[in-house]
Amino acid sequence: MDAGRVVRDVILLEGIQVPAALGVTAAERSMRRPVLLDVEVVRDLREAGRSDDIHQTIHYKRIFEIVEDVAGNQEHRLVEALADRIAAAVLAKFDAEEITICVRKPTPIAGVLRHAGVRITRRRGA
Numbered sequence: 001m002d003a004g005r006v007v008r009d010v011i012l013l014e015g016i017q018v019p020a021a022l023g024v025t026a027a028e029r030s031m032r033r034p035v036l037l038d039v040e041v042v043r044d045l046r047e048a049g050r051s052d053d054i055h056q057t058i059h060y061k062r063i064f065e066i067v068e069d070v071a072g073n074q075e076h077r078l079v080e081a082l083a084d085r086i087a088a089a090v091l092a093k094f095d096a097e098e099i100t101i102c103v104r105k106p107t108p109i110a111g112v113l114r115h116a117g118v119r120i121t122r123r124r125g126a
Contacts, residue, residue: 007044007046009042009043009045010040010041011040011041011045011057011060013039013041013063013064014039015036016036017037018071020032020034020082021072021074022076022077022082024078029075029077032072034106035071035103035104035105035106036106036115036117037086037102039063039067039100039101040100040101041096042098042099043057043094043096062094063094079116083101083119083120087099091122096124098123099121101119103119104117105117
């Protein structure tokens with residue numbers, strides 16, 4: 001293996017669907033409609049691969065629990081705010097280098113738009 005090679009391992013959670021208090025208006029936030037999320041957490045997974053030990057990685061269920069908690073237990077006017085808050089919470093809780101989150105709000109305009117959303121990337125210490 002090349003000693004200078006940059007490791008870019010990713011833990012993936014795709015197709016998460018959770019209710020969120022999300023919307024510009026209070027009425028919209030009170031409806032708690034589902035949002036769709038994809039989460040990519042960058043972390044060196046070589047030791048987990050060698051040891052086959054859950055303690056050498058970030059358990060995806062714990063990541064999901066943070067997503068579910070932030071989406072469901074805080075109010076968010078913008079999908080940007082929801083994504084940023086999830087990213088901050090995951091980076092604060094786990095030893096991850098970077099996180100990318102895609103948040104999609106299904107049918108924000110009935111009949112003419114399937115999804116609207118954002119994709120953000122945040123790095124530890126940045």
